[in-house]
Amino acid sequence: MEPRYDVVVVGAGNAALCAALAAHDAGARVLVLERANRDERGGNSAFTAGAMRVAYQGVDDIVRLVPDLTAEEQEITDFGSYPESAFFDDLARVTDYRTDPDLAEILVSRSFETMAWMQSKGVRFMPIYGRQAFKVDGRFKFWGGLTLEAVGGGPGLIDSLMAACENAGITITYDTRAMSLITEGPQVTGLRVRHAGEDSEIEASAVILASGGFQANGEWRTKYLGPGWDLAKVRGTRFNTGDGIRMALEIGAMSWGNWSGAHAVGWEYNAPQFGDLAVGDGFQKHSYPFAIMVNARGERFVDEGADFRNYTYAKYGRIILEQPGQMAWQVFDQKTTHLLRDEYRIKQVTKVQADTLEDLGKKLEGVDEERFLRTVDQYNAAVQRDVPFNPNIKDGRGTSGLSIEKSNWSNTLDTPPFVAYQVTCGITFTFGGLRISTDAEVLDEEAQPIPGLYACGELVGGIFYGNYPGGSGLTNGAVFGRIAGRTAGCATSSAGTRG
Numbered sequence: 001m002e003p004r005y006d007v008v009v010v011g012a013g014n015a016a017l018c019a020a021l022a023a024h025d026a027g028a029r030v031l032v033l034e035r036a037n038r039d040e041r042g043g044n045s046a047f048t049a050g051a052m053r054v055a056y057q058g059v060d061d062i063v064r065l066v067p068d069l070t071a072e073e074q075e076i077t078d079f080g081s082y083p084e085s086a087f088f089d090d091l092a093r094v095t096d097y098r099t100d101p102d103l104a105e106i107l108v109s110r111s112f113e114t115m116a117w118m119q120s121k122g123v124r125f126m127p128i129y130g131r132q133a134f135k136v137d138g139r140f141k142f143w144g145g146l147t148l149e150a151v152g153g154g155p156g157l158i159d160s161l162m163a164a165c166e167n168a169g170i171t172i173t174y175d176t177r178a179m180s181l182i183t184e185g186p187q188v189t190g191l192r193v194r195h196a197g198e199d200s201e202i203e204a205s206a207v208i209l210a211s212g213g214f215q216a217n218g219e220w221r222t223k224y225l226g227p228g229w230d231l232a233k234v235r236g237t238r239f240n241t242g243d244g245i246r247m248a249l250e251i252g253a254m255s256w257g258n259w260s261g262a263h264a265v266g267w268e269y270n271a272p273q274f275g276d277l278a279v280g281d282g283f284q285k286h287s288y289p290f291a292i293m294v295n296a297r298g299e300r301f302v303d304e305g306a307d308f309r310n311y312t313y314a315k316y317g318r319i320i321l322e323q324p325g326q327m328a329w330q331v332f333d334q335k336t337t338h339l340l341r342d343e344y345r346i347k348q349v350t351k352v353q354a355d356t357l358e359d360l361g362k363k364l365e366g367v368d369e370e371r372f373l374r375t376v377d378q379y380n381a382a383v384q385r386d387v388p389f390n391p392n393i394k395d396g397r398g399t400s401g402l403s404i405e406k407s408n409w410s411n412t413l414d415t416p417p418f419v420a421y422q423v424t425c426g427i428t429f430t431f432g433g434l435r436i437s438t439d440a441e442v443l444d445e446e447a448q449p450i451p452g453l454y455a456c457g458e459l460v461g462g463i464f465y466g467n468y469p470g471g472s473g474l475t476n477g478a479v480f481g482r483i484a485g486r487t488a489g490c491a492t493s494s495a496g497t498r499g
Contacts, residue, residue: 001173001195004203005031006492007485008191009210010178010244012036013043015457015477016210017161018114019485021121023208024168026489031202032165032172033193035211035239040277041174042158043212044236044429044458045474047275050150050157051128052478053471054111055084065115065125065148077127078141084108090145090469094311098258098465102438107463107472107479114479115148121164124151131341132310134391141392144308146471153280157474181207181247181453186444188251188452206452206488209442210481213430213458214242215262216274224259224432231326232317233267235283235426238274244459248434252444253453257461259432263468264317266293267426269327269350282346285423286313289409290336290391292379293423294364296324298371300379305398305408310470314428321425329364329422331376334415339391350422360418378402380412429473433461440484454488456480 007023009016012034023030034041056062058081063069087108091099119125125148127133132147133140150157165172175195182190182201190203214220216238221229249255268283276283286309295301302319306312320328332340344351354360357376361369382399389397389411399406434442434455441449457477464472 001031001171001176005029006204007031007206007208007488008033008202008204009208010191011043011209011211011457012041012172013210013212013457013477014045014157014161014474015481016043016208017158017165018118018478018481019208019210019456020165020170021161021168022482022485023489024170026486028489028492030170032170033176033178034172034174035177035243036174036237038174040237040239041162042155044240045477046154046158046277047236047280048154048474049281050153050474051146051471052115052148052150052474053087053146053469054115054148054475055082055087055108056112056147057081057083061112062127062147065119066127069127073127076139077133078139079147080142082145082147086145087111090311091472094467094469095465100462103463106438106483107476110479111475114475114482117482118478121161123157123160125149126151134339136390136392143392144310145469146310155277155280178211178243178247181251183251186451188450191247205492206454208484208488209244209248209434209453209455209459210457210484211244211459212237212240213433214245215240215427215430217241221427225262225430226260228321228326229427232264232321232425232427233271234274235265235267235428236275240429240458244455245433248442248453248455251450253450254435254443254445254447255432255461256435257432257463258465259461261431261464261466262318263314263428263431263464263473264321265313265426265428266316266320266328266330266423268348269422269424271348271426279346279348282343283348283426284343285330285421287340287344288316288330290339290411291330291332292406292413293328293330294367294372294375295328296366296368298368298375300375300404301328303404303407305406305410307394311467313470315467317425317427320423325366327366327422327424329367329420331360331413331418331420333411333413333418335411337419344421351419353417353419355416357413357418360420364420365422376413380414383410383412385412429458431461431464433459435462436460436480439487440480441487454484456484
């Protein structure tokens with residue numbers, strides 16, 4: 001690590017590494033600061049399954065991103081299409097039309113070209129068979145607008161981007177925490193860092209903040225998200241405590257976005273407080289559309305089949321956190337257990353099984369047994385059995401007459417053995433943060449760019465509100481990471497073009 005660089009990137013996740021590569025492409029000398037050690041590198045991105053939402057017109061676009069897709073795979077798969085209009089509509093709809101339209105338009109319109117650029121850097125993609133498509137009548141059909149993931153999931157994505165950075169000669173330093181920004185007048189000229197207990201200063205023509213949200217900061221979670229959020233599990237890295245947001249606010253950046261909102265999911269009840277890279281995303285429990293969820297009172301509390309899980313899972317964690325004991329049980333019978341995602345089969349799972357509902361009720365720890373049995377009876381009687389069940393579409397097989405209806409994928413619970421999984425809230429990332437321009441410049445409280453300061457990824461506010469479409473987080477990080485890197489790189493004194 002030298003005392004001066006053209007561009008310093010704070011963070012080493014997907015957004016940060018895309019920014020570093022783009023800044024290098026623009027001719028800049030780049031330094032990446034990773035607060036974690038090498039074994040825990042990659043930020044939240046390393047804990048994801050690597051799914052990336054992308055607009056595409058059809059199978060030809062999929063083949064461009066997955067050139068090794070076999071003819072047989074193409075023959076048995078209905079990839080459909082996911083045009084930009086559908087992506088934009090989904091993003092607007094699930095955020096209650098609060099998403100910043102200019103940033104949303106960029107996210108959507110540049111999703112495909114950004115993933116093609118990532119592929120050119122060595123990132124490989126593959127269809128998400130098994131999690132986003134079920135085989136019905138001999139064919140897979142993708143649903144919910146989510147089709148591709150990075151090979152190797154989040155760890156594979158990070159390894160590929162890290163290799164690209166290392167091959168490009170980009171300096172990456174570990175165990176190095178950014179402490180504060182250095183300014184001369186309005187211009188950001190560097191930052192103070194702490195490495196091995198020693199503080200030092202690094203000069204830079206541009207600083208890109210890409211160090212994630214504040215989800216690993218229990219005090220901030222309680223302050224901004226509300227009471228009880230200190231009890232949530234953190235799905236990912238322990239290092240995302242809001243450093244980048246804090247540093248920018250200290251020099252007058254504008255606070256922006258949904259500070260009381262977060263991406264939060266149903267998560268293994270007995271998972272550790274922070275993510276475990278050995279398990280990765282396996283603690284999530286996202287097959288609930290084919291189950292019922294009951295709380296400690298033995299009551300259903302949410303429409304499990306309101307939409308494809310892509311459009312509900314990121315907000316249901318908050319609802320689980322609001323239940324007594326901050327927990328729930330997902331209950332299945334044998335008609336749908338074959339549809340369970342792989343995460344239900346890991347060793348680290350809180351699971352009970354019984355041959356009768358009465359025995360299952362006795363095993364549901366913390367649940368009112370009598371009320372649970374009444375809930376199941378009422379639910380079973382309400383299922384519209386004349387409507388065919390189809391997991392690949394919103395089948396309209398709902399319930400009728402319940403205080404909380406289930407809109408799709410309703411099946412009676414009557415085929416033993418019955419199984420149930422205990423879940424709590426797992427927070428992924430927070431939605432509040434900094435305001436940026438369409439060129440990823442951090443804006444001050446007068447909505448003017450702060451010279452030399454850029455941001456991308458989770459710490460940017462204004463894109464996600466209350467919810468988000470699955471897979472759009474990594475795409476958001478990559479799109480605006482690339483923009484931030486290119487803008488910052490071209491603005492540096494040594495900017496040129498390397499290709």
